[in-house]
Amino acid sequence: MAAVLAKKIVKSFGGDVPAVNGISLTVPDGEFMVLLGPSGCGKTTLLRIICGLERQTSGDLLIDDRIVNEIPPRARGVAMMFQSYGLYPHYTVRNNISFPLRTQRVSRAAIGKKVEWASQLLGIGHLLDRRPRQLSGGERQRVALARALVREPTALLLDEPLSNLDAKLRTSARQEIRQFQQRVGLTTIYVTHDQVEAMGMGDRIAVIDKGKIRQVGTPVEIYNNPADLFVATFVGAPPMNIVTQNGGEYLGFRPENFLPKAMVEDESAAEFSFRVDRSEYLGSERIVYGVLEGFSSEQLITAKLPGAHVAEASIRTGEWHAFAVKRSSLRHFDSSGNRMAQH
Numbered sequence: 475m476a477a478v479l480a481k482k483i484v485k486s487f488g489g490d491v492p493a494v495n496g497i498s499l500t501v502p503d504g505e506f507m508v509l510l511g512p513s514g515c516g517k518t519t520l521l522r523i524i525c526g527l528e529r530q531t532s533g534d535l536l537i538d539d540r541i542v543n544e545i546p547p548r549a550r551g552v553a554m555m556f557q558s559y560g561l562y563p564h565y566t567v568r569n570n571i572s573f574p575l576r577t578q579r580v581s582r583a584a585i586g587k588k589v590e591w592a593s594q595l596l597g598i599g600h601l602l603d604r605r606p607r608q609l610s611g612g613e614r615q616r617v618a619l620a621r622a623l624v625r626e627p628t629a630l631l632l633d634e635p636l637s638n639l640d641a642k643l644r645t646s647a648r649q650e651i652r653q654f655q656q657r658v659g660l661t662t663i664y665v666t667h668d669q670v671e672a673m674g675m676g677d678r679i680a681v682i683d684k685g686k687i688r689q690v691g692t693p694v695e696i697y698n699n700p701a702d703l704f705v706a707t708f709v710g711a712p713p714m715n716i717v718t719q720n721g722g723e724y725l726g727f728r729p730e731n732f733l734p735k736a737m738v739e740d741e742s743a744a745e746f747s748f749r750v751d752r753s754e755y756l757g758s759e760r761i762v763y764g765v766l767e768g769f770s771s772e773q774l775i776t777a778k779l780p781g782a783h784v785a786e787a788s789i790r791t792g793e794w795h796a797f798a799v800k801r802s803s804l805r806h807f808d809s810s811g812n813r814m815a816q817h
Contacts, residue, residue, distance in 0.1 A: 476538035476551065476628035476661055477503045478524060483533035485519055492531065493519045495685035501629075504659045506652065508676035510666060512708070516685040517665045521631050524663065525554045538628060548578075553627035557634040559618035561606040567593075568602040571620045592620040596654070611639045615647055619654075629661040636671065648675055669709050673697065681705050700726075703811035712761065712776040714805070717769050722809035729761070729778040731803035734789070735796040743798040748775065750791050757781060762789055 478501040485494040494516045501507045509517040522528040524535060526547035535542055542550050561570050568589055575585045593599040596616045606614055615635060622630060632651075636644045652675050655662050666672055672679050673693045680690045681704075689701035700706035706714040706726050714726045735745060747767035754761045760779045765771050777797065779789070789795065806814040 477501060477536075478629055478661060478663065479536040480520070480524070481534040481536070483520065483523060483535065484531045485516075485523060485528060486531045492516075492685050494523065494530070496533075497682075497685070497687055499680055499687065499690065501661060501663060503661055506655050506662045506664065506675060506677045508664045508666060508672040508679045509682055510669060510672040510676075510679050510709075511682035512667055515682045517682050518633055520682075521554070521633055521663060521665050524629075525552055525631050526550050527554070551628040552631055553622035553625055553629075554631040554633065555618050555622045555635050557637055559614050559635075559638075561614060561617060561621075563606050565605070566602065567598065567604050567606075567609070567617050570606070570617055571602075571624055574621065574625055588624045588626070589620075592624045595623070595658075596620050610643075612643045612647055615639065616650070619651070623660075627660070629663065630655075632662065632664045634666055635664075636666075637668075644671075651675070669711065673709070681708065683708075699813065700805070701813055703807055706805065706807070706813075712778065715775050716807075717766060717773050717775070723814075724807040724809075724811065726805040726807060727799045727803055729776040731799050732775070732777040732797055733779065733799075735798045738798040738800060740798075740800045743800050744804060745796065745798045747794050748777070748797040749794045750789055753789060753791055755781060760789070767794065 480497055480499045483494050483497045484492050486492040497520060509520065511517050519528060523530050526542070526545065530543070537550055537552065562573070565573070571589050571592060572585045575588060590599070593602055596619060598613060598616050598620060601609065601613060601617070606617070609617065618635070636647050639647055648671060664675060676693060678690060678692055679696050681688045681696065683704050689696060689705045696705065696709055700709065700714065703716060703724060707716060710728060712729050714728050715732060716724050716726050719725050748764055749767070750762045750764040752763045759781045762777045762779060764775055765773065766775055806816070808814050
């Protein structure tokens with residue numbers, strides 16, 4: 475296993491703004507780190523720099539305390555799995571998994587042992603004589619993972635590996651990848667734009683926007699204490715409510731903490747008059763949308779209400795209702811959008 479350290483990494487493709495703009499990040503040995511951000515934010519470029527498929531414009535990259543700036547991809551000891559699995563359709567599963575070993579001229583006996591090890595580890599030993607067209611999406615994903623692991627890398631880099639799976643398969647594949655990583659303790663860096671994947675899989679998350687890291691922390695830290703407005707509104711479904719206060723400061727609160735006043739057991743809670751404009755019943759919860767009295771009508775506010783406790787008739791659309799948020803659930807941001815100390 476190995477730690478990965480990026481020091482002030484910059485990658486410019488010639489535009490006005492670098493794709494990666496001075497990123498520094500430490501991924502300790504054995505950690506599952508998720509790079510989370512919107513499309514085009516630089517997360518895949520950073521992953522390709524770590525793998526060696528892209529050369530940084532400036533900065534240093536260290537793997538296991540060794541500077542690898544000049545070291546080619548195959549000598550870095552890492553394996554990368556791409557969004558498209560890139561399996562060879564005319565090869566069997568066995569030959570797809572063994573391909574990187576054959577290119578390195580590993581002995582036939584050693585290849586056989588390593589393919590057997592990787593296939594058993596991922597539960598695909600019974601598929602070795604099949605071809606990719608005979609596999610399900612989840613099985614192809616495991617074959618691609620086995621091909622990455624057969625080299626016994628010190629770090630595993632995954633670039634949106636589940637994006638081609640349907641919703642049900644993505645859920646099970648997330649669990650499989652995370653359980654596997656925890657079992658073997660392999661340092662893993664996982665790129666995604668899906669916050670559900672990030673929150674459910676990562677030991678820590680690095681939120682990236684426009685080539686810069688906005689915040690690094692555990693899923694709980696990222697969700698409960700976002701460093702700035704970007705993180706607050708990017709992480710969470712629905713995202714954090716943000717309203718502008720006098721002086722240009724911002725007040726934020728999560729939809730699940732914005733409840734009818736009668737449900738908030740806190741005498742010091744911040745109270746609001748909330749006009750409900752639309753309501754969605756989702757079984758275990760109800761999502762309601764509207765505006766706050768005294769604030770701009772353009773600032774859409776969302777409340778996530780437990781469906782089992784809030785009757786539809788009690789939250790009528792087009793009417794004003796008394797809502798409240800516990801003071802401990804409020805987050806304050808300055809006029810530049812950065813989080814302020816709790817009031």
